[in-house]
Amino acid sequence: MAKDITQERPLDERESSILQAIVYEYITTGKTVGSRSFVQKYSLSISPATMRNIMFDLESMEYLKQPHTSAGRIPTDKGYRFYVNSLLDSYEFSLKDREISVKEDVIKREVQLDRIFSLITKMLSTESRYAAVMLTPRFDFTVVKRVVLAPMDNNEILFILITRTGIVLTKKVMVSSNVTQDELYNFSNYLTSELCGYSVYEIKGTIFDRLRSEKEDGINKEMALDIAELAVSDYEEPRLHIDGIENLLKIPEMVEEDRLHSLLSIIEERNILRGILEKTLENDGIRTLIGAEIEEEKVKGCSMVSTSYKIGNKLVGAIGVIGPTRMDYEKVVPLVDYTGRVVTELLTKMSK
């Protein structure tokens, strides 16, 4: 027992594999892991006593803890973190084929984006058996392909923006004076020719000022620009889709105790989730938040696995799974990763 346990040191081979096995065991069974039963179940060639010594060390280093004296061990957040990192390092994550049935064909038939996002979120929650969340894409960066103005009513015009991604965004705009259909047709062509190729983000910038200063014959340029500027001005914010809350109710440990409150906080205060996903959006790749790594007072005992997705090579949104700290990371991490890729592929393909 000469090992230094008072400060940080790398785990040796045996400690590492045992720690991983303990976390796995706890994730799988949900019961505290005790020395005797553990060595027996895994047919280890060490005695329970040795096991206890190792566990003691791991506890000293805060990878494990005891819920109460003389109970078995359970992982700390640090323990989970070690486990997840090990998996990430060793590429042990892999999707078994056919385990996931992303109904891409179903998705592709939908034009209405909101519907697509709902579907994806639902699928992710169904597959993961936890709750799924999705931050819809920032469309600021999608490139305009065509603008169509359609008359709706005396003073109302429907502004339709078709992006290269095939996404259709509509916005109702009020105008003060009547506009003829021919005028609208001309406006549409004018706006299409001027705005085509720019992103909404760029359009929101100084583009209108520039256009206003240019000369243009034959149409009421000012009015067309006014309409467009109005429509683009408060373009839609990314929204949050949540699905599969009911899955969390099936998890015993979530229902017991006051864990429910954590759950409620998360669902009700969408800003928490939004914040996490926006943070996820900043970087490429999978992001795992384990237990207290979610820095929110109210949220306890929850973990979140999230990833960002792209259109082309531009990060535009994020998607993830939320569940108990004791989550089946081995399944969820590749699932989220995969789903993220699917979304990226889907959105990117749409924008050819």
Added chain:
Amino acid sequence: MAKDITQERPLDERESSILQAIVYEYITTGKTVGSRSFVQKYSLSISPATMRNIMFDLESMEYLKQPHTSAGRIPTDKGYRFYVNSLLDSYEFSLKDREISVKEDVIKREVQLDRIFSLITKMLSTESRYAAVMLTPRFDFTVVKRVVLAPMDNNEILFILITRTGIVLTKKVMVSSNVTQDELYNFSNYLTSELCGYSVYEIKGTIFDRLRSEKEDGINKEMALDIAELAVSDYEEPRLHIDGIENLLKIPEMVEEDRLHSLLSIIEERNILRGILEKTLENDGIRTLIGAEIEEEKVKGCSMVSTSYKIGNKLVGAIGVIGPTRMDYEKVVPLVDYTGRVVTELLTKMSK
């Protein structure tokens, strides 16, 4: 005790008011109602013994039941039903002003209908403190005002249908050969002039056959009609919005026992809800389903208050609240009623 309790008879004045009070008491407190404490709490001028006699009668007539021998009484479904009917009869339902803050202004700024429905459902769940459901309108009956075809891609056309209600429905249509923009413009005008004034329901009928047999100069009529028919063919089904599930988690009696399973069934098997709402849609006015009146094996201990809403005077959709049988009907019924009216008004106004 000469009263006939073996068969159906109207309750006398005293029985009636006491039954209502008992149901109210149970709804409010959630505890079984006993004779002694009840007469005391309500300062009744009758003795507990008399109370017991009355309760015995009410139990014989199946308005009340005992969870177990020698416990207090709780209402049966029939008891709840009597209570709700009494309230309905006596117009005791009324909304306290400002109790509800339907953000109509918020709603009116939204064009995207799905967004509106989400908002309404969320508001209803928030106000009721239970879960809210909404069956989106059947648009079959909305009347077409304008058709716009916009180019999307080589072989893709965006079919935009603007209804009198101001609702915008979009559908992507694939075509085999290229179409010029001018052609599309002509198609739009042609289709608008021909389909304007008809409902989608009517259009789905024989209208295309008739048009095909008519003579029309100058445009490729066949193609225009093909596009329209394709777009209209699988027009969107009413969908189900659900919100506020988390509210149900706050109700102790829902969390305890296996009531959760009922809840999960309802949420997961959306067809149950859909069925109920479709039934609601058949008639005008409020509909209450109490306990076993929801004829679903899996669903126990839940009630639903729903109402249909209209566009003009055409029933098009339904909206409702679902919660425990012990639900605050007095609050929920007028709320659902009111919300239904708001939705009707909103959709109707849009169609001026």
Added chain:
DNA sequence: TATTAGCACTCGATATAATCGAGTGCTAAT
């Protein structure tokens, strides 16, 4: 020095029993 057997001890979980209290039904008096 690492491992292991042995042992006393801990403590949540489970089972059993005792008690409490709010409620009931019934009877007899008012």
Added chain:
DNA sequence: ATTAGCACTCGATTATATCGAGTGCTAATA
């Protein structure tokens, strides 16, 4: 018809005993 009185019921609460899986520690062992 109403009410007081009373024995009885039964879930809920509390107290107590027991069980068992687990621990830490010590001393023997490879």
